Amino acid sequence: MSLLVLLLRRSAGAVALAVLCGLLSGASSAGLISRINAILASGGGLVDRGVVLGFAGIGVLMLGARIGSQLLLNRLQTRTTYELRAQLSKRILATPLRRLEELGTYRLLATLVDDIGSLTQSLLCIPVILLNACIVLGCLAYLAMLSRVVFAALLVFAALGVTSYWIPTLSMMRTQRKARETNDRLFRDFRSLTGGLKELMLHRERREAFLTRELLPTVAELRGLQTQVLMRHTLLTSWGMSLFFFFIGLMLFVLPGITPVSSQALVGYTLAALYLQQPLDSIMTLLPTVGQGAVALRHIEQLELGEAGTQGLPSAAGPHEAPASVSRLELCGVTHTYLRDGEGTRFTLGPIDLAIHPGEILFVVGGNGSGKTTLAKLITGLYAPESGEVRLDGKPIGEGERERYRQLFATVFSDFHLFEALLGLASADLADRARGYLERLQLAHKVEIDASGALSTTQLSTGQRKRLALLTAYLENRPVYLFDEWAADQDPAFKEVFYRQLLPDLKAAGKAVVVISHDDRYFDAADRLVRLESGALVTDRSAPATSRAAS
């Protein structure tokens, strides 16, 4: 709810002003019509300079109020979208990585694209609904002045009408919620579609199966649910309108039988009631959009994202700079467990006791699925330990220190992301330093880096992209380096450069270097080697002389 409250609080002024402008525009157009009426009725006898000026003045007021109201609504729309996008992006970055992994990127994308759109649209309805609600209240007050009996009858009728409208609306909102869940699946399928292009293009049966068993059924299900929502909405709006005319019929045919009423008063009631129709229609038309917004808001809340400023992004003051050096980093009895929903299985890493020292190359080795990457996420503070603690220079790292702690690491994970520019590394000599590393990584003929840090291209081979990721890590110049199977995609010559030159250089510069590797030919490059088996650390010893000899 906090998101909605925040938005409403920030937009309250704009919403009130938009409603005011709308009312002014409505009142001045009513004023214009009544003047036109009076002039026509007078047969032109009323036309003098004052009348013309008054007419023109109301016309200008109407135009100004209309433009003002529309401009405010446009501004509200763009600002709301901006704020929602900014808030949600910050909140995603403030959410623990493990939670985001559990949610899946497709859900986050669906929220960023879909929920933000729905929420913006529904917030935009608020001024229009308020404006029409003002008109409805005005009409009701007028009716109350005309006849208390008619007004009381209208209230009773309205209560019945709202109840008969609201109950099916609740069921319509349930369908909207279902549609929203299906939309998540649609984003997952779109992700498979764009991520699996090669696999789908190369295998006709797989492509057919993907389309007929996964994507198209989801699309069809969504279409069905959306059709249901639209159909129910049409029925409900029509029901609302027929109730309305039923009420006018009651007034015309039943009221004169209950109480004496002049035909002039009857005309007055009927006109006022008819005037109610347009704003009521407008409110009813907008209700599904508001419902959609409510569903989107609920969905965002269910993601249980962190609050901006708690984890990822610096909120206010506070040291976020990484310490320039580390003398000892320890994992003491650290554990992490993955639960696999549906299968009832689990994988537990640890308890792990491990120390990392500056000026030392530590290899983490082990079979596929033994827990190396999980250990890397615990070492770097991307996962908080479920038990045990991480200590930096003897001091335990708690939740409050984790953001600062993470700034100690320069990493290249096996599923690294390459940005289009060297972000957050601004320095006067950035381009020069980067060029030096490009030479060293044998990329100078492929990639250029301008003074702002923009890369000329990232359309490179997998091995070359990894070298660019390594370049970013070099430029970060942090006390601890962690490489997760970095050399797996390198040619033999560059593997040799990595293990025999680049790693020793980092060590010589006093960096602590953690290397996850399957390259047993180079295990002798480690000062210390630890092996993981099914989540347990089975060895922690110096690099074996045998592998040194083998290389």
Ligand SMILES: Nc1ncnc2c1ncn2[C@@H]1O[C@H](COP(=O)(O)OP(=O)(O)OP(=O)(O)O)[C@@H](O)[C@H]1O
């Ligand atoms: N996001 C996740 N959710 C659930 N289980 C996971 C997740 N990531 C990893 N696992 C499980 O944890 C275990 C260890 O995974 P991890 O990625 O740490 O292994 P690894 O040693 O790095 O493997 P590899 O050498 O293949 O990269 C695996 O059995 C895997 O099934």
